[in-house]
Amino acid sequence: MKCSFNKEQRFQFNSQEMHPSEKRIHSEGYFEPPSESKAEREFNKRVINLYDSLHHIVIGSASLAIEREFKELSQKWKDETGLYSTPMQKVNDTYLEIIAKGKPYVPLILKDLQKGGSFYWHIALKAITGQNPVPNNDLKNSKVVKTAWIEWGKRNKLI
Amino acid sequence: MLASTYQPVLTTSLRRRYLPNMKEGENFIFTSTATDDYNCCSWALGNDEENIILYTAEGAYDTRLSSYVDYYKSIGFRECKDGEFREGYSTIVIFALGDEFTHVARRKDSTTWASKLGEWEDIEHSDLDSLSGDYYGNPVIFLEMKNP
Numbered sequence: 001m002k003c004s005f006n007k008e009q010r011f012q013f014n015s016q017e018m019h020p021s022e023k024r025i026h027s028e029g030y031f032e033p034p035s036e037s038k039a040e041r042e043f044n045k046r047v048i049n050l051y052d053s054l055h056h057i058v059i060g061s062a063s064l065a066i067e068r069e070f071k072e073l074s075q076k077w078k079d080e081t082g083l084y085s086t087p088m089q090k091v092n093d094t095y096l097e098i099i100a101k102g103k104p105y106v107p108l109i110l111k112d113l114q115k116g117g118s119f120y121w122h123i124a125l126k127a128i129t130g131q132n133p134v135p136n137n138d139l140k141n142s143k144v145v146k147t148a149w150i151e152w153g154k155r156n157k158l159i
Numbered sequence: 160m161l162a163s164t165y166q167p168v169l170t171t172s173l174r175r176r177y178l179p180n181m182k183e184g185e186n187f188i189f190t191s192t193a194t195d196d197y198n199c200c201s202w203a204l205g206n207d208e209e210n211i212i213l214y215t216a217e218g219a220y221d222t223r224l225s226s227y228v229d230y231y232k233s234i235g236f237r238e239c240k241d242g243e244f245r246e247g248y249s250t251i252v253i254f255a256l257g258d259e260f261t262h263v264a265r266r267k268d269s270t271t272w273a274s275k276l277g278e279w280e281d282i283e284h285s286d287l288d289s290l291s292g293d294y295y296g297n298p299v300i301f302l303e304m305k306n307p
Contacts, residue, residue, distance in 0.1 A: 083295070139212060
């Protein structure tokens with residue numbers, strides 16, 4: 001008997017590949033799928049573990065790639081605009097590129113804020129999420145701005 | 160006083176790239192760690208608790224030189240011919256690139272200016288040329304106000 005895998009069941013018996021005697025039993029309604037042997041259970045377990053590992057590697061690699069990209073872009077932006085003091089000057093081409101990356105960058109920006117990153121991130125966060133947890137009167141206070149966005153991120157389970 | 164082990168965010172490499180006239184120990188020294196608690200506009204008034212941000216009447220961020228001049232005039236400054244230190248007065252200088260505000264520094268004493276460099280460190284500098292160039296442009300207007 002051969003077996004095959006699919007996404008939902010992971011392991012299934014293929015009746016087309018059954019031995020003739022098994023087919024007969026099956027067609028007569030007497031067939032019960034054989035219980036997994038110890039070897040099959042072990043095999044299934046390994047396959048599932050392998051599947052999970054591959055899943056984590058694929059997802060993890062994508063995530064690492066985004067993180068690496070964010071780190072490079074954000075460092076470039078900080079280098080280019082760190083000496084400026086007005087929001088308009090902060091929003092340069094690199095900053096717009098960061099905003100264009102969209103929602104995958106939101107948790108990374110929030111984590112940067114948690115580590116003391118620039119409070120000017122609030123412009124990108126507002127642009128990407130459409131949210132604004134900071135009252136306009138508080139935009140001059142970097143600590144208030146950072147705290148408001150970090151709390152927003154926690155409430156939305158992004159950090 | 161900064162710890163001798165402090166590593167400035169404004170590295171030598173960044174200074175060479177953006178403010179090439181700055182020579183540490185020659186025409187400037189670092190006087191604080193990097194912070195975004197306040198910006199050059201507030202530091203020019205001795206305020207280290209908030210960022211001064213100007214908005215247009217429509218609510219957009221304002222970077223016009225004229226708006227910053229008007230702002231400082233609105234709180235008591237008036238234009239003066241140079242940035243010479245005068246006892247009993249606060250003196251500031253505004254840098255601009257064309258019509259765009261870029262930076263403001265204040266006179267600390269007869270030989271020193273004090274600046275907050277964006278989100279990075281505070282410095283004291285002996286001249287205004289040290290900050291002049293493609294990034295901040297040039298000093299374009301001096302303002303002073305009699306101290307209370």
